[in-house]
Structures are given as C-alpha cells and as structure tokens.
Amino acid sequence: MAGTDHDKPLITGGPAIILVEPQLGENIGMVARAMANFGLSELRLINPRDGWPSEKARAAASKADHVIDGAVVFDTLEEAVADLNFIYATTARERDGFKPVRGPEEASRRLRTRNDAGERTGILFGRERFGLSNEEVAMADEIVTFPVNPAFASLNIAQAVLLMSYEWMKSGFGAEQTPFAGPDVMPASKEHLNGMIGHLESALDARGYFRPAAKKPKMLDNLRAVLTRPAFTLEEIKLLRGIISSLDYFSPKTPRGSGNPERKAKVDRDRHGKSGETVKDEER
C-alpha cells in the first residue's frame, strides 16, 4: 500500500497520542506508523515497560522516524497531560461515572474543533493487557469507544490508534465537516485542574470526608469526574480555588474521626496549591 510522495510536506500537529504503560515495542512502532499515515506526530509514552528508545519500535514504525524521534516519556499520567486542555480516554468497557461517551467520528470532530480554536488536546490509550484503570479514565474529559462487533471486541492499541488517527484526518475535510457549535471557552490546562483537585482533596482529608478509607479512591474518582466534566476555564478555576481557600480558612478544633495535631501545618502548606503556584483570590 506504499504511496509516499517525498516532495509533499509532512502533516503534523493535532492531538497528542498518549500510551499508558505500553508493553511491546512493536506496538509502539505500529502506533507511530498509524499516526504518521494520518498526519499525527506527537507521541507521549508513560512508563513503557521495555524502556525507551526501542529498536523494536523503530523497526515496526516503518520509517515513521519523526514520530519515534519526537516521542516523549513521562513517569505519570498527570505529568503527561499537564499542558493539555482536553482529553479523551479510549475504552472498550462501560464505566461508572459522569462522562459523555462518543464514537470515533464524533470525538474526532470535537477534537478538530477544539484544535482549531487553539486548544491542546490528547487521547489516552491503555495497556495491551487491561486498558486504562478507572482512575485514569477519570482524568479524561470524555470517553471514546469503538463500534465493534459485541461478540468479538478485540482491538489492540495500534488498531485503536489507527482508527482514531484516520477519523482525525477525515475530520479535517470540508465535505465531511458538519456545522458544529464549538465551545467558546477554553478549558484550563490539566495542571491547573489537578492543582485545584489536590487542594480540595487536602482540605477534605483534613475533615475526614473520605470515609471509610477503603472508599477513598472511588470517592476521589467521583469528585474528579464531577470537576472534570464542566471543563472549567482558568478564570473559573481561580474563582473556585478562592472559594476552597475561603472554606478551608478555619482551623479545626476537632476534625471528624481521629484527631490530627499536624493538620494545621499541612493546611497552610496546601493552601499554596499542589503545583506550587500561590492561590490569589483574584475575584475579590
């Protein structure tokens, strides 16, 4: 199927493809090849099991060297999405929660609209063995899933990336674009969203909100889902952090559950935000 024309300019840009703990170098290479075919170029890897760079990945990429050479490795999902404004999570399984579910065609149209408005976007793909965890899905704004045969649903990550990349390319054609009211507000980057969620988590922790402790991960997923779906802008997040700071103002006399004498110092530390920035109450 080769038909490369080396005189044509390479198409780049578009959403980042983010692979969470990919296992096989061959799959990473096939992902790069799929991306290059449809004009995507930004590959992010979170803890690739077999290390990076990978000769197996390069071989399987079939000369998509610009994607392989440009791939960036991260330790955590939070770091990998810190600069992005909007994220899709791909999943084959239905999840609890509050997130809209899109097919690849509609998801690509929405990504294209956001991309054209100057937003930075990304798509998460999970591990070969078991996909994305609920906690990872909770980090995304919306879910994308594929219209597969229910009796045989077995897309690997390279196939899933191929389909999303293909729909991304198609979404750029005038003929296939339908008039679509895009958001007139740009969601804050995930760094700011996560700073706010971390801030709130600390304040709630100090009050014994997360009880019983075993339920904390699920409660935190729900909290994250509720605060992610609105796609708050940076201005909105500043206002909300001012509110959290204000609510968090009084020191506890008797925290719920067991007392914690070290809590005051912790709150003072947290009041300045997890990501280091000082929270200014700019709305006042």
Added chain:
Amino acid sequence: MAGTDHDKPLITGGPAIILVEPQLGENIGMVARAMANFGLSELRLINPRDGWPSEKARAAASKADHVIDGAVVFDTLEEAVADLNFIYATTARERDGFKPVRGPEEASRRLRTRNDAGERTGILFGRERFGLSNEEVAMADEIVTFPVNPAFASLNIAQAVLLMSYEWMKSGFGAEQTPFAGPDVMPASKEHLNGMIGHLESALDARGYFRPAAKKPKMLDNLRAVLTRPAFTLEEIKLLRGIISSLDYFSPKTPRGSGNPERKAKVDRDRHGKSGETVKDEER
C-alpha cells in the same frame, strides 16, 4: 481493548475480503482479527506464499477462529471472484483507466446498498510488497483508496482491511453508534442549583469571603455564573453539597473581618440548605 460478550450473536455476512498473494501469516491473522471486530467473516486467499493453514495466522488472529477456519484458498484471482457481483480494488497509487475512485466511507455505503439488494461483493487487497498489479485492478468495478498523509503513505494490508471493515460496520448505522452510552446528562432543576448556591453563600459569608461588602452582588454573580455553566446534574449537586458541608464543618474561632457572635446559629441553620431539604452525603 477487550470487551467481548460471548452471549451476543456473532455478526457475519458482508463483503468478502480477498487477499492477493499475501506473504506473512501474521498479516493474514491480523486481517482476520480486524474483520471479526467489525462483523466481517468471509476471507479468501489467493496463493498465500507460506501455505495454508498457518499457525502464525491463527496466533495473530487472537481467537478470530471462525474467520481463519472459514478461509478459502484459490489459485487465481478469476476463480476467487467468480461468484461475486461487484468488486472494489484497494490501491494507494493512482492508476490509468476509467474506474471511479471512492474513499472508504463512500465505498462502504455503496457496498452496503448492494449487499442489502442481495448482491455478492468483495474487496481486493494486494501484496505487502507492491500491492495489486494493473491487471488485477482492472478486474475490479471500482477503486477504493485511503485519505492518507501524502508525505507518509504506508498502510499495511491489515491496517487497510481494518479501515474498510470499520467503515463497513459504520455504514450499517443510521447515526454513529457506540456499544454503550454515557449517562443522560439532565441538568438538575434550578431549585437544587439555587439550594447549593445558597448553601455556599452562607458558608462564604461566615468566612468574610465577600469583601468589600459593596462588591458582594458582583462576586455573587460571578460565583453563580461559574456554578451554572456546567449544568450540573442532581447527582453531581448532591456530591458537591456533601463537599461544601464537609468544608463547612469546622466552627470558626476568628472569622475574617469583623467577628460575628451570632454566626454559629446561622451556620447550623444554613447547613440544612436554603430550600429546606436536608443535605445527605449520599456519595459515601
């Protein structure tokens, strides 16, 4: 990406996928897997280089055994298409001739129409190394080609089959469908939204958030705008009120600004919400 439901009936039928002199068993297996994901089942092989059956093909098919077991081998293209009424040839290169050229989406729509009318259809895919010969393309009724990046056009046969199979599946839907849907996001009634905002206003008032007093109406407008735009559902508002209650739990020692000895009673009153309903922490 596994999400197979073994209770669902296997989707079969649709166009035959015809591989002309495929070389690697792994690729044949990946083709079978791609077909099964999107409800195609009829695989025809013309002179597979490494023979048939192939254990490598079966392994790569990832349990698409019904496709592998049903594959039929032919000696010539003429025999392979003898019973078909209409054929597409896939190619990445422009060819001389008079044949209509379609994208995968339109080609799939046309195949669907013919299939529904009782025609037997097929799609030809060429060799890994050099695709289909001009003579083989000439056997087809129309050409299908993929909207790839002109500077990097390198789809392998399994990827090409995946895209055609995917478009075939989509062509059967009126609108794009997903195997599961997100929640119906119905915004809560304004009574619930206003109950939450009132609850929050009281808690913030007690902490001297609205300063100077002359600015309170504007600050309240901003707060209301931020909390209205997300169109929170009732479930989300319940979760958020649980959070506000938790943050509001500690009694003030020294409120910001001027002290207010009557504040404690006010907070107890407000904790039950302005609209009268009791706040239950239902997320716990």
